[in-house]
Amino acid sequence: AVRHDVVIVGGGAGGIATAASLLKRRPGLDIAIVEPRDDHYYQPGWTLVGGGVFDRADTMRPMASVMPKGVKWIRTAVSGFAPERSEVILEDGGRIGYRALVVSPGLKLDWDKVEGLRETLGRNGVTSNYLFDMAPYTWELVRTLKGGKAIFTQPPMPIKCAGAPQKAMYLSADAWSRSGRIKDIDIEFCNAGGALFGVADYVPALMEYVARYNATLSFGHNLVKVDGEARKAWFDVTKDGKTERVEKAFDMLHVCPPQTGHDFIRRSPLADAAGWVEVNSETLQHARYGDIFGLGDGCSTPNAKTAAAVRKQAPVVAENVLSVLDGKAPHAVYDGYGSCPLTVERGRIVLAEFGYGGVLLPSFPTWMINGKLPSRLAWLLKEKMLPWIYWDGMFKGREWLAGPRILPMSPTAREALDACDFKD
Ligand code: FAD
Numbered sequence: 001a002v003r004h005d006v007v008i009v010g011g012g013a014g015g016i017a018t019a020a021s022l023l024k025r026r027p028g029l030d031i032a033i034v035e036p037r038d039d040h041y042y043q044p045g046w047t048l049v050g051g052g053v054f055d056r057a058d059t060m061r062p063m064a065s066v067m068p069k070g071v072k073w074i075r076t077a078v079s080g081f082a083p084e085r086s087e088v089i090l091e092d093g094g095r096i097g098y099r100a101l102v103v104s105p106g107l108k109l110d111w112d113k114v115e116g117l118r119e120t121l122g123r124n125g126v127t128s129n130y131l132f133d134m135a136p137y138t139w140e141l142v143r144t145l146k147g148g149k150a151i152f153t154q155p156p157m158p159i160k161c162a163g164a165p166q167k168a169m170y171l172s173a174d175a176w177s178r179s180g181r182i183k184d185i186d187i188e189f190c191n192a193g194g195a196l197f198g199v200a201d202y203v204p205a206l207m208e209y210v211a212r213y214n215a216t217l218s219f220g221h222n223l224v225k226v227d228g229e230a231r232k233a234w235f236d237v238t239k240d241g242k243t244e245r246v247e248k249a250f251d252m253l254h255v256c257p258p259q260t261g262h263d264f265i266r267r268s269p270l271a272d273a274a275g276w277v278e279v280n281s282e283t284l285q286h287a288r289y290g291d292i293f294g295l296g297d298g299c300s301t302p303n304a305k306t307a308a309a310v311r312k313q314a315p316v317v318a319e320n321v322l323s324v325l326d327g328k329a330p331h332a333v334y335d336g337y338g339s340c341p342l343t344v345e346r347g348r349i350v351l352a353e354f355g356y357g358g359v360l361l362p363s364f365p366t367w368m369i370n371g372k373l374p375s376r377l378a379w380l381l382k383e384k385m386l387p388w389i390y391w392d393g394m395f396k397g398r399e400w401l402a403g404p405r406i407l408p409m410s411p412t413a414r415e416a417l418d419a420c421d422f423k424d
Helices: 013-025 043-050 135-144 164-178 200-212 307-325 376-396 411-419
Strands: 002-009 031-034 039-041 060-062 072-074 078-082 087-090 095-103 148-154 185-191 216-219 221-227 232-239 242-249 252-254 292-294 338-345 348-354
Touching: 002 013, 002 307, 013 031, 013 095, 013 307, 013 376, 043 135, 043 164, 043 376, 095 307, 135 164, 135 252, 148 164, 148 242, 164 185, 164 200, 164 252, 164 338, 185 221, 200 338, 200 348, 292 307, 307 338, 307 376, 338 376, 348 376
Parallel strands: 002 031, 002 095, 031 072, 095 292, 148 185, 148 252, 185 216
Antiparallel strands: 039 060, 078 087, 087 095, 221 232, 232 242, 338 348
16 A cells, blocks of 8 residues: 555545644645545534525635645545554555544534434425535525524534534524514524533523523423424423423424434444544544544544634644654643634624633633623624634644644653554
């Protein structure tokens, strides 16, 4: 098999940002990215497509245009791993070798876990901001709904951008407030979990909007079945340890699908018991293979699965991959940073920023943006700045506010390192 210095699985946020950070540090490094898609998506923009702010074309660029110069793009999918030989297996059975491997394939949207959903998605009032093709339909439904019942669902954790299901609700409700139709629309948020948001500090500000929009919060409600034509949805409702199936009629249904690790990851030796790429949560090095790193939505770290997290993870992975290539121990550390800009109304955002354990990690002084309160500046950040930071910062290896922390090894990282066998 051909052997590259670094092979990267996935040309999404994590794969492209890591390649850019590697090349910034070591121009000319031999990197190959394996990615089957022709287009790259800026998924954080889809909430604003569904809210009628962005055009969906703003959220897509040709894959060729985001590949950093000098990277070899292998235009196919990875189907498996042979870590003992330091090779990845491609869809057509071919193999490529690596000195270091970076795995960032994102996660799988498991539409089929909800009976009848795939058949009706994009019709009968059933939509999802989680798909490029579907986000414009959300806005179409919002514009045309005159009255009735609007349901927004959230599946069990973990999901990417945990705030996105409620962002869809707030922006829809805001549009209905502005057009005066909200009094005729009954809004319900059906969440499989038991809390509006995982970090309690942000909940009071969000609850004010729930009250303003007169939305009903239904916790322990897990969507399991949809009949689009009949406009009915079924939920497994868990209360006091008992689960029963409940039917609800809807006029609009915004679905956030259940999410898991990709099948090719789940059945590989790289996965943990839950099906995610098992990495050390600080160094992002694989728990069992010293020459493998993982980042992004597909890895096991317990941070908020966001592009914001990837922005901080990619420089850590780049730093540590180069250490391993040089025969040294990883020394850069990721603090679990992730961010969720909660679009509570058009023009205002509650900017949640936190690390492992829910520790608040604000990027701005409170007088600029107080994350616990709705902020106009945070909206401008989301609408005008973050797309640019993504395309022209992260993807060019410019690590504004995201330089890795280079720390002496923490005990857990040290242990993980000792457990790994290094090979070249
Ligand atoms: P992705 O960017 O999804 O990329 C994975 C890549 O791997 C894809 O290109 C895919 O084609 C490729 N791939 C898959 N399988 C294979 C294979 N077998 N072989 C090779 N390649 C493969 N984040 C924020 O920071 N802020 C937000 O406000 C925000 N809002 C969001 C709203 C929505 C509706 C959604 C869907 C996401 C949002 N996110 C947000 C999350 C953000 O988009 C992801 O966290 C980020 O894209 C993760 O990067 P990744 O590299 O792990 O995965």
